[in-house]
Amino acid sequence: MKTVKIPLTIERGDDKTFWGRVEYKDNLITDQAESISELEKKIKNLLWDFEEVDPESVQFEHLFDISALFQRFDFLKISNVAQHAGMNPGLLRQYVSGAKNASLDQAKRIENTLHKLAGELQKAMIIA
Incomplete structure (x- = not known):
């Protein structure tokens, strides 16, 4: 198939x-x-x-969309993602709540930040 x-x-x-x-x-x-x-x-x-x-x-x-992404991955802390993206946490909260819509550039900035953080997590190893 x-x-x-x-x-x-x-x-x-x-x-x-x-x-x-x-x-x-x-x-x-x-x-x-x-x-x-x-x-x-x-x-x-x-x-x-x-x-x-x-x-x-x-x-x-x-x-x-940004709001659905943060709802699906609710373990992500909006303020920390904003800090890593170099943007105002309040603005990202407005995007997540739907009060404002992100521009294409802002959406790509958030997406790139999340991909970078995911890459860093993939490289992390835990020892016991």
Whole structure:
């Protein structure tokens, strides 16, 4: 079975649910759920219903808005991420809450900071 990679855009709703959307063969498919795994399942079922794409063959590439990212990875401390990104923590909190929208440059700055921190974590070793 051939794997089908599909970008899944994930946003946080006002009620803190996850909203997702995919574009497949010029069709926009959307749904919402309490968790990302539930959202993936619902979108896969819709892909089957509308496009007959086997759910077992679908692999999603997650694209998060800033608010959904910090909701999904709630262990991230906003003030620490802001400090590493060289930005005002209050401004990042406004992006996360949805009070303000980040520019493309600011979003890339946050993304690059998170990737850098993840790289550092991958290199860490724990001894017992």
